[in-house]
Amino acid sequence: MITFDGVTKRYGDGTVAVDHLQLxxxxxxxxxxxxxxxxxxxxxxxxxxxxxxASEGQILLDGVDVRTIDPPTxxxxxxxxxxxxxxxxxxxxxxxxxxxxxxxxxxxxKARDRAMxxxxxxxxxxxxxxxxxxxxxxGQQQRVGVARALAADPPVxxxxxxxxxxxxxxxxxxxxxxxxxxxxLNKTIVFVTHDIDEAITLGDRVAVLRVGGxxxxxxxxxxxxxxxxxxxxxEFLGQDRGIRRLSFIDDSGLRLRSDLTVPVADEVTxxxxxxxxxxxxxxxxxxxxxxxxxxxxxxxxxxxxxLRDVRLLSHxxxxxxxxxxxxxxxxxxxxxxxxxxxxxxDGRVAGVATRESLDEAMALAASATFDPKDAADx
Amino acid sequence: xDDQPLIRxxxxxxxxxxxxxxxxxxLLVDHVIMASLAIVLGLVIALPMGxxxxxxxxxxQPTSGVMNVIYALxxxxxxxxxxxVTGLERATVIIPLGVYAVAVLVPAVVDGITAxxxxxxxxxxxxxxxxxxxxxxxxxxxxxPVVLAGLRVVAVSSISLVSVGALIGQGGLxxxxxxxxxxxxxxxxIVGIVLIIAxxxxxxxxxIFLQRVLTPWAKARRxx
Numbered sequence: 001m002i003t004f005d006g007v008t009k010r011y012g013d014g015t016v017a018v019d020h021l022q023l024x025x026x027x028x029x030x031x032x033x034x035x036x037x038x039x040x041x042x043x044x045x046x047x048x049x050x051x052x053x054a055s056e057g058q059i060l061l062d063g064v065d066v067r068t069i070d071p072p073t074x075x076x077x078x079x080x081x082x083x084x085x086x087x088x089x090x091x092x093x094x095x096x097x098x099x100x101x102x103x104x105x106x107x108x109x110k111a112r113d114r115a116m117x118x119x120x121x122x123x124x125x126x127x128x129x130x131x132x133x134x135x136x137x138x139g140q141q142q143r144v145g146v147a148r149a150l151a152a153d154p155p156v157x158x159x160x161x162x163x164x165x166x167x168x169x170x171x172x173x174x175x176x177x178x179x180x181x182x183x184x185l186n187k188t189i190v191f192v193t194h195d196i197d198e199a200i201t202l203g204d205r206v207a208v209l210r211v212g213g214x215x216x217x218x219x220x221x222x223x224x225x226x227x228x229x230x231x232x233x234x235e236f237l238g239q240d241r242g243i244r245r246l247s248f249i250d251d252s253g254l255r256l257r258s259d260l261t262v263p264v265a266d267e268v269t270x271x272x273x274x275x276x277x278x279x280x281x282x283x284x285x286x287x288x289x290x291x292x293x294x295x296x297x298x299x300x301x302x303x304x305x306x307l308r309d310v311r312l313l314s315h316x317x318x319x320x321x322x323x324x325x326x327x328x329x330x331x332x333x334x335x336x337x338x339x340x341x342x343x344x345x346d347g348r349v350a351g352v353a354t355r356e357s358l359d360e361a362m363a364l365a366a367s368a369t370f371d372p373k374d375a376a377d378x
Numbered sequence: 379x380d381d382q383p384l385i386r387x388x389x390x391x392x393x394x395x396x397x398x399x400x401x402x403x404x405l406l407v408d409h410v411i412m413a414s415l416a417i418v419l420g421l422v423i424a425l426p427m428g429x430x431x432x433x434x435x436x437x438x439q440p441t442s443g444v445m446n447v448i449y450a451l452x453x454x455x456x457x458x459x460x461x462x463v464t465g466l467e468r469a470t471v472i473i474p475l476g477v478y479a480v481a482v483l484v485p486a487v488v489d490g491i492t493a494x495x496x497x498x499x500x501x502x503x504x505x506x507x508x509x510x511x512x513x514x515x516x517x518x519x520x521x522x523p524v525v526l527a528g529l530r531v532v533a534v535s536s537i538s539l540v541s542v543g544a545l546i547g548q549g550g551l552x553x554x555x556x557x558x559x560x561x562x563x564x565x566x567x568i569v570g571i572v573l574i575i576a577x578x579x580x581x582x583x584x585x586i587f588l589q590r591v592l593t594p595w596a597k598a599r600r601x602x
Contacts, residue, residue, distance in 0.1 A: 051503055076506035086501030090519050090595045099505050132595040148505075158504075 001027050002048060002156065002188065006057035009043050009213065017043040018213035020057070025205075027062075027155075028186040032203035034193055036236070040213030041192045045158050048190065049078045061156065076100055079149030079157040079187070084165050085141040087133040093144055094119065094129040100152040111151075118147040123177060139170035146178070150185070159191045163198070175201055196237055200224070200244065208233050222248035226368075246326035246365060251318065253361045254328060256342050256351025261286050264293060264308055268301045280354075282337035285312055290348040292317060292341045317341045320350040325361055332358055386565045400553070406573060408468075409550025413537045413577075415472045420479020420532060421525075427480065428487025429513065438488060445481040453478075453542045461546060471543035478539070479532040486528025490521025523596045526589045533581040537574060 004023040010016050018040040025031040033041040046052040047059055050071045058065045066074060079100075087096050094115045095102075101111035119129055122143040133141055142162060149157055163171045175198065182189065193199055199206045200221040208216045208224070210232050217229035225245040228234040234241075261284045262271050275283055275298035285293050285307055294312025302310065316331030320342040331340035332353065340358065342350040353361075395403040431438040456474040464470045494517050502516045541552025549556070554570035557563075589596075 049504060051500070072506040072508045074506075075504055080501065080504035082497055082501045082504065084495075084497045086495075086497040086504075088498060088502070088516060088520075090522075090593065103506050103511075134595065145501075 001025065001060075001062055002031075002190065003060040003063075004044070004057070005060065007044070007047065007054045007059060008056040009040065009047065009052065010055045016213060018047070018054075021213065021215055023207055023215065023218060025188065025190055027188045029204035030182060030189040030191055030202050032191045032193060032199040032206045033209060034196055034199040034203075034206055034236075035209035035216075036211060037194065038211045039209035041194075041209050042160055043213070044209075045160055045190055045192045048156075048158060049075045049080060051075075072103075076103055076152065077154050077156075079152075079154045081142075081145045081149045081157070081159040081162040083161045085133070085138075085145035085162075087141055087144055087148070089133050092130050092132060093124075093136070096133065096144055097147045097151050099148055100154075104152055114151060115147070118150055119144075121150075121181070122147045137170075138166045139174060142166060142170075142174055143177070146181070150181075150187075155188055157187045157189045159189060161193055162191075164193065164195065171198075178202065200247075208236060242366075243326065243329075246329060247324045249325040249361075249365050249368070251320060251323060251325055251328050251342070251353075251361075253364050254325065254342075254353050255357040255360065256320070256353055257357070258351045260284055260339070260352040260354075261290075261292075261349055262296075262307065263288070264306070266307055268303070268305055268307065268310065271296065271307060272298055272301055282339065284315065284337075284339075284341050284349065284352055286349050292343065292349050295335055295337045295339075297336075313337075315341055317343045317347075318353075319343055319345065325365060328353055329358060329362075384564060385568055389563075389565050390569060402551075402554070402569060402573075405551050405553055406577075408548075409537070409540050409552075409574075410577065412468050412471050412540045412543070412548070412550055413475070413533070413581075415468075416475035416536045416540070417479055417529070417532055419472060419476030420483055420536075421529065423476065424480045424483030424487055425518075428484045428491065429518075431484065431488050432491045442485060445484055448477055449481040453539055454545060457543060457546050466547055468548055470546060471540060471548045475536050475539055479536060482532050482535075483525065483528050486525050487521060490524030491517050493524065494520045523589060523593050526585055526592075530582055530585045533585060534578045537578045537581060541570065541574065 002025040004021045007018055007021040008016065009018040021040075021044060023031075033044055035041050043052055047054050048061075048066065050066055050069075053067065058067065060066070088099070091099075094112055097115035097118055098111040101114055102108075106114075116126060116129060119126060124140060124143055124147075128136065128140070133144070136144065145162065149159075163174045166174065179202065191202055203221055205218065206221055206224055207218045210216045217224060217233045219227070222245060224233070225237060225241045225248070228237055228241075259278045260280055260282070262274055264285050264287055266274075271283060275281065281298050282295050283298065285296050287293050292315055294315050296307060296310055296312055300310075313336045314334060316334030318327040318331045318340055322345070328340045328342075332338055332355070335341075338355045340353040342353055344350045390402070393402050395401050398404070427441065431441055453474055457470055460470045460473060464473065498516065498520070499512070502512045507516065541549045541555060543549035544552030544556045547553075551570040551573055554566035558565070558567035558570075
């Protein structure tokens with residue numbers, strides 16, 4: 001656990017970067033510090049490994065005041081990932097990753113073996129090992145940056161806007177990668193970003209800081225979205241809070257109908273009969289392996305032939321038991337029927353979420369949003 | 379005199395390596411020793427000075443001012459000025475040339491170190507490098523290409539400037555020029571020029587080779 005106890009950073013000219021910060025960052029969780037520039041988020045991060053020393057208050061690492069530890073020793077025990085990766089241009093990738101093990105005096109073989117293991121762990125091919133940083137793309141460099149931070153297996157990882165210099169597609173894959181790694185490693189991660197979406201995607205808990213280094217709110221992402229503490233947080237969270245909050249609600253409240261699918265081999269007359277029997281103007285068409293291929297409208301069926309002769313309309317799917325209500329709603333909006341097709345892990349149809357069942361689930365989500373008890377529990 | 383050939387090969391043959399002082403070979407060795415010592419002296423002094431100028435930024439402005447003035451001093455009067463102190467020794471030539479080298483290398487060291495990207499320096503701090511290790515393993519290591527570029531300039535100019543020392547009797551191959559001048563005999567001068575140019579090319583080539591070997595990682599910087 002990392003504890004900020006009344007931490008203030010005041011510079012010589014009187015500017016206050018961090019103002020009486022009181023925070024507890026739980027072991028094994030990702031805590032995100034987010035806020036506009038000048039909110040002291042990076043300063044707060046750097047006070048943990050003493051790249052900056054606090055003016056007042058103390059920072060405790062599992063109960064030990066960091067100021068009682070010699071800075072280089074402290075830092076070798078804390079992983080650090082910097083923006084633009086900060087790789088050493090004159091060292092090969094494997095030696096970059098092995099930086100801290102070398103500093104700790106491991107023998108070269110052991111350090112390099114460990115580095116190779118991590119190279120693989122962050123999803124890079126072994127032949128990258130002997131290359132130099134300039135031969136790698138920005139995204140690959142950032143992966144190496146993460147591997148380097150993990151090399152000596154530190155319990156704590158500090159990440160300072162690590163993904164902000166790469167393009168959005170790469171950023172998303174790096175974020176997914178980080179969450180995958182974290183599910184295996186359970187590090188105590190402090191992650192700084194100015195991007196609230198990144199904060200909400202990655203954080204187990206998010207601390208929103210305002211300019212002048214004051215804590216505006218410290219809560220789980222879902223609580224942040226449903227219950228912003230004040231106008232500043234509300235504004236910082238931006239548009240679509242309600243929709244975004246659906247990302248944190250699972251699909252268990254969503255009733256599925258199993259009678260709305262028809263095989264693609266069916267005669268149109270049989271399909272028309274099915275539509276009448278289930279009282280639905282729309283039916284989801286599946287292939288021989290029960291995978292969805294599109295929607296068909298009962299009103300548009302031709303007089304004869306099978307469904308293979310009919311032009312099917314677009315559809316959207318979500319994975320039952322894994323995706324959120326937001327994905328389900330998105331899937332529904334991608335179909336002219338307004339219904340979402342639920343699939344299992346193998347892509348086979350598990351059922352159909354109709355507009356009625358989506359409506360029920362939304363109502364449930366909305367009532368949870370305004371339940372003060374739920375908000376208080378965080 | 380007029381019907382003499384431009385180069386008298388027989389003279390070269392007779393004077394190439396007589397085993398005595400004043401033979402072409404011994405002048406060449408002399409020349410190499412003086413130029414090398416001047417370069418090494420310059421580097422040894424410039425490194426700590428450059429590092430100090432990076433550490434205490436306010437030092438750099440006055441230092442580079444003084445260095446520029448020194449670099450502007452003509453070498454001959456400096457040799458003369460040193461003569462009473464050091465006498466007719468190699469040091470009289472090596473010291474001023476070493477100081478010229480310092481004047482070129484201090485800015486190279488400063489530029490090389492300050493060109494290290496901030497995120498690289500920050501990450502070295504964050505990884506737990508102590509200041510000395512960071513200086514040696516990161517900052518100086520990354521300054522190598524810039525310092526080597528400065529060394530190439532210094533090497534060529536030192537090799538050429540040693541010959542001025544001939545005017546006080548310590549000029550290595552430069553003695554061939556005074557010899558040629560006194561005797562109105564062209565061959566020694568041509569031999570001196572050719573050998574000095576060859577030496578400069580070899581020194582430059584060696585430094586380029588050294589750069590390739592020491593800094594394979596700097597390829598990106600070279601190609602862009």
